[in-house]
Amino acid sequence: MWKKLLYFDRRIIFALIALVVIIPFLTEWRASHGQITPSTQNLYNEIESLKPGTPVMLVFDYGPSGMPELHPMATALARHILSRDLRLLGLAIVITGPSLCHDAVTPVAEELDKIEGVDWVNLGWVPGFVLPITQMGEDIKRTYPTDFQGRATAELPVMAGIRDYQDIGLIIDLAAGNAPGAWIAYAHDPYKVKLAAGITAVMATDYYVYLQTGQLCGLLNGLKGAAEYEHLIGKKGFGYLGMSSQSVAHLVIILFVIIGNIGYFTVRRRRRGSE
Amino acid sequence: MPGPTGPITGILGLSTEIIGIWVAALLTLAIYSFLYGDNPVYKVAEHIFVGISAAYGAALTYHLVIIRRLFDPLFRPDLAQPPLDAPKISLIIPGLLGLLIFSRFIPRYDWLSRWPIAFIMGLYAGLSIPRVIQTNILKQMQATIAPVLPVDAGGQYLLFSGFENLLLIVGVVCTLAYFYFSLPHRGVMGGLSRVGIWFLMIGFGAGFGNTVMARISLLIGRIQFLLYEWLPTIGIHLGAGPGAG
Secondary structure (H helix, E strand, O other): OHHHHHOOOHHHHHHHHHHHHHHHHHOOOOOOOOOOOHHHHHHHHHHHOOOOOOEEEEEEEOOHHHHHHHHHHHHHHHHHHHHOOOEEEEEEOOOOHHHHHHHHHHHHHHHOOOOEOOOEEEEEEOOOOHHHHHHHOOOHHHHOOEOOOOOEHHHOHHHOOOOOHHHOOEEEEEEOOOHHHHHHHHHHHHHOOOEEEEEOHHHHHHHHHHHHOOOOOEEEEHHHHHHHHHHHHOOOOHHHHHHHHHHHHHHHHHHHHHHHHHHHHHHHHHHHHHO | OOOOOOOOOEEOOEEHHHHHHHHHHHHHHHHHHHHOOOOHHHHHHHHHHHHHHHHHHHHHHHHHHHHHHHHHHHHOOOOOOOOOOOOOHHHHHHHHHHHHHHHHHOHHHHHHHHHHHHHHHHHHHHHHHHHHHHHHHHHHHHHHOOOOOOEOOOOOEOHHHHHHHHHHHHHHHHHHHHOOOOOOOOHHHHHHHHHHHHHHHHHHHHHHHHHHHHHHHHHHHHHHHHHHHHHHHHOOOOOOOOOOO
16 A cells, blocks of 8 residues: 555646645635744834835846745835835846836835835836946946836936935845845945845745844745735735645645655565565 | 836727736646646747747847947937937947857857957956855854853843854854865764754755745745636636635
8 A cells, every 4th residue: 555655646646736725715714824933023123113215125036937925025015115104116136027016016006195206116127137236336326327117217206315325224135036145245245235135935045044144134935924024014915815725735745745754664664574 | 118018908809908817827727737747738838938038038138228228328319218418439338349249150250259258257256256255155154153152231141042053053063074075074073974964954954845835835826816817807706815814
């Protein structure tokens, strides 16, 4: 029986995972987000501590493949930033970022009666990856001379009084690649600007070390980070909704790992016994 | 020109939004059909994905870099964003360097392409080397030098923080010992490297756990799209959306 379990059709596992991901969406049951991670709480506290009118950079360094984890974070962060009357500067050093900035921020801004160009702006994308990060240390408006719609940034009310990183209260990099490392190396370390990151879970172990050193003041880890942040701001969205499926899928995977290990060791012991 | 979506126009009585949702839904199902087995439908979806990704990047680069940052300021300063009084002549240098990349297509002059590549490599090496050493080596070393018996402002010992710091120091030393190959891994060195292996395994386990969460999140994202955006186009509305529960 154990041998059969070890070699059964893996498509059964795929079907089971699909089922356990779908079923929670069809029910009213919702899993708890669990305990709020300190790194999530720290980012929330950091935004809470900023005075109204302080500019906050929300950086969209991801593409459509990072959306399931990072878009709920982006929406929740945009809501928190705008509802606190902070100025939101959306930008990207990854080419797919500006459209996602528009997609995440516009509905929230409309709901909160915030005006693009006055309360928030989508600065778009500039090529060079680390070059715009470095150049913004000298002059942000020269690095992004126009916003995503082609309007001169120097003439936008939201950019009034902003020259370089010294005028920025906090940078939050939402990334599905190695962009947070570039922001740490070229923005935080030389200019001492406060930096936090929202990352896909697969990157998390690489970035916890920067919390230890204080180079990141907050970190949102994958869908769980998004769900926690939605809970903190009191507006549940797709992050919270997805965590029920996430929890059940994890239980099923743990179950299969246990069954697989018991099966492996049982078969190995029997094989040795028969030799 | 990229920017906010324009007014939605109808095609055969269907809005472009509905058509977009259906195309996305069918391509999602086509990609997941690979889980049953490799098939032509999956191949078609895979090729469409690669083609569209490349084309999207090329189109955005053309509009936002070549036209907006090079062509307009150089040849149409009045149309540049923001408008300029005179052509920005200095852009000829990066423009020419960029054009030299294409000399690779002419075998007789392909050596010219090394100039812009050398410029890019020199620039990035100069920018990166000091910063990466500072960020990833010196700062990390500094953070490892932590007190094993820290005290708070009132002079009380912070035992748990001390234990965390001790664990950090032991983990770093033992893991480094595992990667130190100039001495045989026997005796004390063997013991340290064995403990190092345990720390590495715990690290890999945490990495694997996070990878599982990330992959399941991708599936959740697609399921959410199918349930809350695609199904409503055929009249099926699920009640338990965001905010429910």
